[in-house]
Amino acid sequence: MKKLIYDVFEIDVSPLNRLGHDPSIVAFGWWHDGELVANVSLYERRLWLSGERVEAYGVQSVAVRPEWRGKGLFRDLMVRALDHADARAGLVILSTDTPDLYTRFGFRAVRESFFSGSLPPGRPRPNCRRLSLENEADVALLLDLFARRVPTSLLAAACDHPALFMLKAVETPEIALMHLPELDAVVAVRDIDQAPMNLLDIVAPSIPSLEDIAAALGYGERHIHVYMTPDRLAWTPGEIAPVDTGYMVRGPYPPEGEAFMLSDMRI
Template structure:
């Protein structure tokens, strides 16, 4: 298109990432600049149209490592899909999606994305997935209350998180991901009521939220997945409802209730747990 230049070489450069960040912030009001300090995902590949030094349209891919129905699966995720308002209606979104999918389809059998506008992606062969929240009313008699809240503003805490991420195992063998921690970090930064709690006796980090109705367990990062009872005992939980926002098959626990939800996931390709009760980690943007 006249006046535009196609590029796919900018995601891992300082100036390119900065311009990508401006596009994301202008479009979605999401500030990704904390990743300059916390660390970028080195697997990101961006496909974009530029007008002079300004990025006007972008589609990015990043590598994902899934465990699905007992098997390890390599996939690509689609993210940062944005077109500036004055450049919409010119076919840039379709062009970049096709370029990204051609790249992904020759390297993986599964492509996944999260969206609030599924109709945009159905023409590209994506279909919607529904997830499940797992809940129960629990009472614990013995609590050790042995934990430490982590801060992403503290270098030693970020270092501890990176170390545990380097050793993490999947929270589920039915449906889980072991991805780069950048989106986990960004979700925690953008959502101040999420607590990152280190449990030294378990050498695990739990991502937690507390609502009026329940304690929400959003993710667990550990070299060995502890039981739900051990996690709750170490954070001093006594009695109440617990909602687990990931597939709980490794928690040594059976939920009393399951609530089906649409969290915006869409897939292109085979997704083995499809139709079963599962949830991927809620610690993503």
């Protein structure tokens, strides 16, 4: 699968050989002469939606080599994958740039929102360090926090396996994973040296306030963007902006119609 994903999407998943693969992945594929020519994978998603824990499946690694398109392989694999998921969970989700491909399988688009606003005046108290996923001790620290993490939101959040989170960080150099030792937390921040700061995710056994996170990062600006549902951050956004992230669901989705965003820390 690694070669197919790289050839179609130019995403190198080989770092997961070192960082750890998600053991819940179930792959459905077509092979020709020993080469994988089409693939659809599922992985288990552990979600918090409207105050309830929900077990779901995510669809990922949907790829068909160009010369094999138009032969029904994608449809065959989607049917097989969804039969597998439907027997085990009531909700399947995905993100895509091509939603028309998935509406025929019962998926519908759900609009997410991002949140922005000001921080109360305060003094930065920098106490943070950028993690390196090339460093075994830093990887171990992050995995320990993942084992103890709580949902960032009770309205809409995910507590998935860390594989896709780490792969997103590897593939996106502008995302910094910052360890905040006083808060026992790692936060994912994009464009950390620019303003406004973009907060993407929090991995921690207790969710700190946004004010404490900003202070620990040494962030002295007043404005911030938050790309996750902010109900546990002790902060009220000044602006909520709907955005099309390609998010689609198949099955009941309790936060539908409300302002939410699942972390995009996944490939």
